Amino acid sequence: MSTTEFESQNILPLSKAAKIAWKSIRIRFLRSLLVTGGIILPIAFLMYIVSSDALLSNVKELGSVQLIEQLRMEGILTRLADTDAKIQTRWMVGLALLISFVGILNAMLMSVTERFREIGTMKCLGALDSFVVKLFLLESVFQGVVGTTIGVALGQVLAFGEGMGIYGGETWTLMPAAQFVRLSGTCLLVGVALSVAGAMYPAWRASRMKPVDALRSEI
Amino acid sequence: MTNDAANGTGSTELLATHVARTVSVRKTYHLGGEPLHALQGVDFSVTRGEYVSIMGPSGSGKSTLFNMIGGLDKPNEGRVYIDEVDIAALNSYELAWLRCHKVGYIFQTYNLIMVSTALENVMLPMIFAGMQQADAQDKAVYLLGKVGLGDRVLHKPVQMSGGQQQRVAIARALANSPAILLADEPTANLDAKTGQQIIMLLKELNEAEGVTVITATHDHKMLSISDRVAWLRDGRVERIRRRDELEITEGHADAKH
Numbered sequence: 001m002s003t004t005e006f007e008s009q010n011i012l013p014l015s016k017a018a019k020i021a022w023k024s025i026r027i028r029f030l031r032s033l034l035v036t037g038g039i040i041l042p043i044a045f046l047m048y049i050v051s052s053d054a055l056l057s058n059v060k061e062l063g064s065v066q067l068i069e070q071l072r073m074e075g076i077l078t079r080l081a082d083t084d085a086k087i088q089t090r091w092m093v094g095l096a097l098l099i100s101f102v103g104i105l106n107a108m109l110m111s112v113t114e115r116f117r118e119i120g121t122m123k124c125l126g127a128l129d130s131f132v133v134k135l136f137l138l139e140s141v142f143q144g145v146v147g148t149t150i151g152v153a154l155g156q157v158l159a160f161g162e163g164m165g166i167y168g169g170e171t172w173t174l175m176p177a178a179q180f181v182r183l184s185g186t187c188l189l190v191g192v193a194l195s196v197a198g199a200m201y202p203a204w205r206a207s208r209m210k211p212v213d214a215l216r217s218e219i
Numbered sequence: 220m221t222n223d224a225a226n227g228t229g230s231t232e233l234l235a236t237h238v239a240r241t242v243s244v245r246k247t248y249h250l251g252g253e254p255l256h257a258l259q260g261v262d263f264s265v266t267r268g269e270y271v272s273i274m275g276p277s278g279s280g281k282s283t284l285f286n287m288i289g290g291l292d293k294p295n296e297g298r299v300y301i302d303e304v305d306i307a308a309l310n311s312y313e314l315a316w317l318r319c320h321k322v323g324y325i326f327q328t329y330n331l332i333m334v335s336t337a338l339e340n341v342m343l344p345m346i347f348a349g350m351q352q353a354d355a356q357d358k359a360v361y362l363l364g365k366v367g368l369g370d371r372v373l374h375k376p377v378q379m380s381g382g383q384q385q386r387v388a389i390a391r392a393l394a395n396s397p398a399i400l401l402a403d404e405p406t407a408n409l410d411a412k413t414g415q416q417i418i419m420l421l422k423e424l425n426e427a428e429g430v431t432v433i434t435a436t437h438d439h440k441m442l443s444i445s446d447r448v449a450w451l452r453d454g455r456v457e458r459i460r461r462r463d464e465l466e467i468t469e470g471h472a473d474a475k476h
Contacts, residue, residue, distance in 0.1 A: 016346050023334035121330040124291070125391070126319020126347040128312065211318065212291040 017131060021139040024111075031107060032143055038103040039147030040154065042096035043191045047155020048162075049089055050183050051175070055163050056080060058174045067170055076166065097194060104198030108140060112206040116213050123211035136203035137196060144195025152187050237303070238398050238431045239288045240264040244297035246283050257283040259454035260297070267398070270425045270432045272441050275451035282403075284451065285435045289324065289401045290317050302398045319347050323392030325402035329384040331376040337363060337387045338372045344394040355394075362390040366420060382413035389420060393430070400424070402434040406441070415440055 025032045057080060059068060071077050079085065112119070119132055163171035246258040257280045265271050265288070275281040286292040287299045290306050299306050302321050309317060318324075331340050338359050345355035363372050366386040376384050385405060392400055402421065406414030422444045425432045434441060442448055448465060450457045 016343070020332065020334060027334050117328070117330055118332060121324075121326070121332070122343070123315070124289075124318055124322075124324045125344040126315050126395075128315050128347075131347070210291070212286050 014134065017134040018138050021135050022142060024115075024135075024139055025142055028111070031111075035104060035107045036143050036147040036150075038100050038107075039144060039191055039195065040151040042093070042100040043148050043151030043187055044154035044158065045096050046093050046190065047152045047184070047187045048158045049093055049155075050187070051156060051159030052162060053086075054179060054183060055159065055167065055171065055174045058176075058179075059167070062174050062176075063167070063170060067167060071166075097190070101194055101198050104140065104143075104195055105201065108136060108199045108202035109205070111139070112136065112202045115206075116209060119206050119209050120211050120213035123209070129207035132207040132209075133203045136206055137199050140195045140199030140203075141192060144192045147195070148188050148191025151191060152184050155187065156184070236267050237264045237300070238267045238269075239302075239433065240300040241284070241287060241294075242298045242300075244284070244287060244294040244299060246280075246287070246292070246294050256454050258287075258294070261451075261454070261456055263449060263456055263459075265399075265431060265433055267431055268425070268429045270422065270444065270446045271434070272445040272448045273433070273435045273451060274437070274442075274448060275457075279451040280454040281435050281451045283454075285401070285403060285433070288399070288433060289322050290314055319344060320395050321398045323394070323397035323400045325385070325388050325392050325400065325405045327404040327407045329376070329381070329388045329408075331384055331387055331391075333376050336373050336375055337368060337379070337390075340376075340387055341391045341394055344391060348395050358394065359390070362393055363387070365393075366390045380413075381409050382416060385409065385413075385417050386420065389417075389424075393424070398431060400430050400432045402432065402436075404436055404438075405434060406436070406438045411440075414438060418444060 056076075059071060059077070060080075063071075068077070122132065160171060163174070167174060241261050241263045244258050244261045245256070248255045248257055259280075261280070261284055263284065273281055273285060283292065287294060287306075288301070290299075290301055293299070293307055301317060304317065304321075306314065306317070331337075332343065335343070338356065341359035341362055342352075342355045345358060346352070350358075360369075360372060363369060366389050368383060368386050368390070371379065371383065374383075376387070379387070389400075392402075400421070405421070406417055409417060418438070418440055421432050421434075424430045434445075442465065443462075445462060447459060447461050449459045
């Protein structure tokens, strides 16, 4: 029982785990779609909020004199000072993310429960607990990356669409590329972190399953 | 009962040839506070290259004994040796190693990974063992050929019949050249003819390759080809019969088939 064998077991099956996780998503496509949808919406919301906030707060520095004057007349700039509304939207974003987290947790728990035999079988074949953990975390990361990417894109479309209505053609100058990348990156990170966090407990539970469960002939 | 005594007091020179051995194994489960004595002092050993069947009604402790021999469960009292390794002394890593290298499992419900092809299923234990992808693939193709599925290497479980799935499972169980092939009711979900074919395949592997086969079964077809049959009742080994004794005392069981 040399340690090298265990080391190789930790490196080699990662691609295998990724492959199995990917196929598991495809075979449960509809449920994966629901989970992914549950990530898309809050992340789109988050992206929309941070983008439109950024656009508004950039107006004073980057906007033309005519635009600032026009916005002041329309009373839109007073929104900058409205801290109550800001706190309220933060709460809503937070709640949306929390609901999404619970959704992921629930879906992954279901995925673990219905695959008890598959997990037990893998453990009978010599899978380490860490392999089972990887399997479920990867599955969730895949869903998270796909869902978040779509969510970020959707949020941007909404924020810039709304921006076009308010700031007209100047919208594009109000968001410097660096800030745009930074905001999108942050949202992407939040989404993936959410997926991993939601899958942690289910993955741990799966890894603790006993191999003897594979022998049970009924659920 | 004389057989039991002989098994319990196995002399030291015999031990080296024992691929699985239990010594006064006791196992008690607690279900809702009520203790359930699944095994009440079982001494049982299996010699390398043997074909052994364990029979017994449900609740006899058959499954528990079977799980112990497979390294899936630990006893409360007594010792279980697999290839002369005391499983009680192993941590979870070492147990995973043991299951990977020493025991090949065949399940009643085949338990193939549904999303993977036959080839990938057979390769999986070798990947777990740290074998290189190319070597694992070559061996998997060879093993699938040996169980008669050379032309279905890239089929998925859903595209195969029960008998074919069980053949894939047998190839998978053989992947890391285990010391024991452990089959839990391998024919229970198959029709009589396919079941017979699976039994013959197991027997063939046992005779040609010297693989030790241990099965838990209700299937009387299994009796006639087993080297030894152990009957369990109420957590104890009721009797053990060699095949030659079987044909005299339990001839009617054989005559059925």
